[in-house]
Amino acid sequence: MPKTFDELVSEDNVKTLRRIEQTMGSGHHSVFEHGYITLNLENIPKLFAMVLNNEHVYVTSEKSARYTKMNPSPEEQKLYDKWVEIFKKKIRERYPDSTGFMSDAKVQKLAQENARYLISVKTLTTMEHTISYRQLNYLCKWMSDELENSNSPYTPIFDSFEQFISFAKENNLLDERLMDDGKFRSLSLFKIGKEHNAIYDTVYSTNYEASLAYLAQAQRHRTLFYEVNKLYTDKFFTPKILRSDEQLKNEWQEDIHSVAKNIPQGTIAKINERGLSEHFILKLKERLCSCAQLEINDKTKNLLKKYIEETKDTELAKLLSQYAKGSRCTFPDFKCKAPCGFADGIKGERDI
Secondary structure, eight states: OOSOHHHHHHSOHHHHHHHHHHHHHTTOGGGGGSOEEEEEEEEEEHHHHHHHHTSSSOEEEEOOTTTSOOOOOHHHHHHHHHHHHHHHHHHHHHOOOOSSSSOHHHHHHHHHHHHGGGSBTTSEEEEEEEEEHHHHHHHHHHHHHHHTOTTOTTGGGHHHHHHHHHHHHHTTOOOHHHHOOSSOOOOSSBOTTOOOOOEESSEEEEEEEEEHHHHHHHTTOTTSEEEEEEEEEEEEOOOGGGTTOHHHHHHHHHHHHHTGGGOBTTEEEEEEEEEEHHHHHHHHHHHSSTTSOHHHHHHHHHHHHHHHHHTTTSHHHHHHHTTOSSSGGGSTTOOOSSOOOOHHHHHTOOOO
16 A cells, blocks of 8 residues: 555544455455464364364464373273373383483373373363464364365364354454455365375475374474375374383283274374475474484484485485484584483484
């Protein structure tokens, strides 16, 4: 507009409202990105939080199942409590020194982190979620579209979609013109049956299998893009510390299969990850660490190895090789603010 901002602020409201109508009606929705709304979302299914966190225009602060004792169904609670105690014992057997990094408090948190693979992605959680006025309208439109699809992969959380849309309507936050982006987009988390070619260059696309718990961690890298292309109903993650104990490994698989109908967080998915090489390096600086979830640490380390192999004899491979010597505290361009002194973690060889 030819006017200054101060002139626009002081103009007659009728003119401003007329401009709002014209701008919204023309599909020029970016103007409505300037206003942001912070939502306090209580008692929402973990899967619903993952749906929101897979869209890229947001800020979120979520209650962590890694550090907080969760409250799943009675059936899952029994298994969760059982395995917390088993993990505590296994961790202490593997790392007996409780005076350093592997303190009793740390062991408790690690036991909870691993036991939570058993509990459902429908387990309730709480988070603060900040999105723009425009994005809120788009989300409600995409959720409405899914509600009309009887084969939608989001069926287990349809009631959350309905509640979210009702909340937005009741608080006068929806406008039909703003809900229609004209590009026929949809929620991005599940793209079941879709296939992507693998690419390893300055841009990359890679496919692998990992748990839903892993994905909930990974999707927080908002510079990268994640999709679930297949969800296995009978395939579940086994924590690394159990894999050398055949009896416990089998017992774990038996227990997690017993709650398969609830979609445990340990359910395996086929995942596509896409992004820029420099943003993958940012992921390395976050996830190759003694304090990172072990599954995402190991998946990221394996992807780094694959990336280097696929780009060998290039400057990119040379760049990436700087990050292949261990955890992020070994990187040439990272300085740890709280050194752990945990040798297995620093070398990238830990079991928990």
